[in-house]
Amino acid sequence: MSEHDHHELTCAKVVELVTEYLEGTLDPLDRERFERHLVICPGCETYLSQIRTTISLAGRVTEDDLSVEARDALLAAFRDWSRA
Numbered sequence: 709m710s711e712h713d714h715h716e717l718t719c720a721k722v723v724e725l726v727t728e729y730l731e732g733t734l735d736p737l738d739r740e741r742f743e744r745h746l747v748i749c750p751g752c753e754t755y756l757s758q759i760r761t762t763i764s765l766a767g768r769v770t771e772d773d774l775s776v777e778a779r780d781a782l783l784a785a786f787r788d789w790s791r792a
């Protein structure tokens with residue numbers, strides 16, 4: 709992989725990486741790209757804070773909590789939040 713420098717993460721990729729980010733297992737390059745995406749994307753910033761809240765309530769997030777259906781629902785909700 710030699711395309712790292714200016715390759716921005718997509719929202720779908722951020723959602724995919726969020727547990728690794730919160731667990732601190734993301735490699736430094738991806739972590740930097742993740743945080744850069746949050747600055748420019750309110751939807752993903754909101755998503756991250758929702759996951760953080762879930763973790764603080766439940767103690768941890770499992771893969772079951774982040775099922776494809778849940779991710780799709782959250783991604784769909786971004787559209788509603790952006791209107792609020």
Ligand SMILES: [Zn+2]
Pocket residue numbers: 718719722745749751752
């Ligand atoms: Zn995003």
